Amino acid sequence: MVLRLYSILAICFSISGCATTYGTGKIGLTGGAMATTATPKLQKVIFYGNGFTSPDIAQKYALFRAAEYARDQGKPWFLMYATLTDAALDRTTLLPNLGSVDNKPAAFAYVRLLDQEQPNATRTDDILLLINEMRGKSITKSTSDN
């Protein structure tokens, strides 16, 4: 009986021990936003949608996450890069990049925070206002107060 149990356990380990899954818990039924520090000057923001999320909404929510990150850091402007290579070449984008698996969109961008306006920079408060309109409530903390 014990050997039978060990056998089943061994087979389970052999099947699952080396398995690699893509973004476990990230592209799921509910989706969600997250941010990762790429370098001290670059933050990756990403939004995972579900099957009911349209690609443009996923891009918008990733943009929202970028603005919230800038607000949290007290920065009035930010730049976005579509890829790490673009960041190395200083090629900016105005919208997060977009991909999809199984009709579930994922939007992401590498964000660089700025103290002053630069060409192609996004104003943090402009995006926060969009979030405000969407949520229907006031922004309690604004970078313009800093």
Place this chain on the structure above:
Amino acid sequence: MKNIFPSILFIGLFIQLVGCTPRYVFSPEEKTAAVKILMNDGQVNMCRDGKLYSLKIDHETGKALIPAGKRVALLKSVQYSGYQTTFSCYPRIGFTPKVGETYITDMNLIGNRCLLELVKENDSTDSSVELEPSLGQADCFRR
């Protein structure tokens, strides 16, 4: 019939042991570089001298040490299964790590395709990354 279960046990353990990719073992004097892995699951493999290795990632820094001075390839395996859908891709890149340098790698979906990238960390640039000149084909398995 009773004796079949010990056999299954040993077969299972054998598959478990040989199925996993081994870690690269550094020699005592071997020079190293570091690679920061941004992918969600943090899993990426390395090929060097035609052999495949897994990387030991420091979960606090997200970085793994790699041997420097000789061309290596980074390989990513992505599998996704949804309702009546399977998706997989196996992007790979090759480069020659320099001693003491830190590289950043990330894999993203662009449209329906996988893009594995690698740049070099350089705090003196505006975005703190720069292009890696040795970046190219992952030709590790061609000998």
